[in-house]
Amino acid sequence: MERIPAIEGGKPVREKKLYYGHQYLDDADYKAVLDVLKSDYLTCGPKITELEDKLCKITGAKHAMVCSNGTAALHIAAIAAGLKEGDELITTPITFAASANCALYVGARPVFADIDPETYNIDPESVLSHITDKTKVIVGVDYTGQACDWDRLREIAKDRGIILIEDAAHSIGTLYKGRPVGTIADMTTFSFHPVKTVTGGEGGAVLTDDDKLYEKLLLYRAHGITRDPGLMENEPDGPWYYEQVELGYNYRMTDIQAGLLISQLDKLKVFKDRRRAIVKRYDDEFSGVDGLIVQKEIPESDTCRHLYILRLDSKKLKIDRRKFFDAMGAEGICCNVHYIPVYYFPYYKRLGYEKGLCPNAEALYEEIVSLPLYYGLSDEDQGDVIAAVKKLTEYYHI
Numbered sequence: 001m002e003r004i005p006a007i008e009g010g011k012p013v014r015e016k017k018l019y020y021g022h023q024y025l026d027d028a029d030y031k032a033v034l035d036v037l038k039s040d041y042l043t044c045g046p047k048i049t050e051l052e053d054k055l056c057k058i059t060g061a062k063h064a065m066v067c068s069n070g071t072a073a074l075h076i077a078a079i080a081a082g083l084k085e086g087d088e089l090i091t092t093p094i095t096f097a098a099s100a101n102c103a104l105y106v107g108a109r110p111v112f113a114d115i116d117p118e119t120y121n122i123d124p125e126s127v128l129s130h131i132t133d134k135t136k137v138i139v140g141v142d143y144t145g146q147a148c149d150w151d152r153l154r155e156i157a158k159d160r161g162i163i164l165i166e167d168a169a170h171s172i173g174t175l176y177k178g179r180p181v182g183t184i185a186d187m188t189t190f191s192f193h194p195v196k197t198v199t200g201g202e203g204g205a206v207l208t209d210d211d212k213l214y215e216k217l218l219l220y221r222a223h224g225i226t227r228d229p230g231l232m233e234n235e236p237d238g239p240w241y242y243e244q245v246e247l248g249y250n251y252r253m254t255d256i257q258a259g260l261l262i263s264q265l266d267k268l269k270v271f272k273d274r275r276r277a278i279v280k281r282y283d284d285e286f287s288g289v290d291g292l293i294v295q296k297e298i299p300e301s302d303t304c305r306h307l308y309i310l311r312l313d314s315k316k317l318k319i320d321r322r323k324f325f326d327a328m329g330a331e332g333i334c335c336n337v338h339y340i341p342v343y344y345f346p347y348y349k350r351l352g353y354e355k356g357l358c359p360n361a362e363a364l365y366e367e368i369v370s371l372p373l374y375y376g377l378s379d380e381d382q383g384d385v386i387a388a389v390k391k392l393t394e395y396y397h398i
């Protein structure tokens with residue numbers, strides 16, 4: 001193979017571009033959507049309950065409430081947790097902005113704890129150091145699909161009346177110490193965006209074992225309106241009667257999305273196995289290569305991996321992440337970066353957040369690229385990714 005990187009004028013590893021993520025849909029998925037389109041209900045129909053029951057069955061959670069997307073799920077989870085103005089929510093900066101934005105939606109303040117430098121998940125000891133008497137919620141993000149140190153986070157939350165929310169946008173299908181994600185925190189949120197492991201086009205869910213939290217989730221998903229006489233302030237006028245008792249939203253999922261998700265969830269095990277095989281091959285190829293760092297896997301997490309993060313050891317390479325990213329693109333491999341620390345964004349800067357808050361997270365951000373990882377990635381295409389990474393690492397090694 002050509003040794004000169006394409007970015008320096010050499011021949012690229014491949015001509016056809018390869019992307020970092022892609023949904024996988026089959027004939028069963030198409031049929032599931034079509035069946036809903038031909039049915040009586042496009043929304044508020046039987047597919048919603050069927051999907052909720054299925055999520056409970058898969059995870060062992062008592063309740064599941066599906067909604068329009070993962071961000072809406074986090075928003076109403078924050079409301080159900082009672083988070084409000086003056087309160088604080090602790091989360092990681094290495095996440096999608098929604099994990100922190102849910103605090104801002106309700107007037108609370110996101111507080112960023114640093115990450116563990118090897119697993120890249122939130123470091124419980126950093127969480128502990130940021131606890132104040134205003135801390136009401138901790139949002140742990142199972143980054144890349146690997147479970148956080150939930151037992152330690154539970155210990156920290158326990159005697160302080162803090163609610164644990166697991167942002168499991170990456171980790172559906174993961175087990176933590178044998179327990180399925182969905183049963184670990186007080187509330188667990190999923191996202192069903194097309195880049196995630198299973199998709200509904202858009203979609204989200206909140207899972208909980210707590211009856212009171214569940215009641216609130218249902219209320220806020222649909223305008224704060226209830227048809228449950230037990231929640232009403234007045235006697236019903238008649239069978240048509242309902243009441244708005246809080247200010248909620250329209251965060252409903254359609255039956256079209258639910259139909260697709262029910263079908264997608266049938267493949268969760270297959271998706272997980274394939275994703276694990278891809279991750280194992282990357283890990284086998286890259287661990288031990290001077291200049292590359294692989295994410296540490298903890299034995300407590302039986303992980304359904306959403307992202308593959310390659311970290312560059314900048315002391316060993318002549319190029320930085322930007323040049324590496326561009327050089328991968330020139331080889332025909334489109335990478336991505338997950339994530340820009342949330343508090344770097346101008347909106348957060350305007351709220352007074354400054355660089356320097358979380359040194360481990362900031363150092364990680366400088367050195368990472370996300371490599372292609374999805375069910376439909378062929379062995380041959382993955383071989384191209386590996387070839388490109390090795391070609392660049394050898395060529396630019398100091």
Ligand SMILES: *Cc1c(COP(=O)(O)O)cnc(C)c1O
Nearest residue numbers: 069070071096098169191192193
């Ligand atoms: C995707 C994602 C979300 C938001 O989910 P949407 O369905 O896109 O609103 C939240 N948190 C994390 C960690 C995510 O990756």
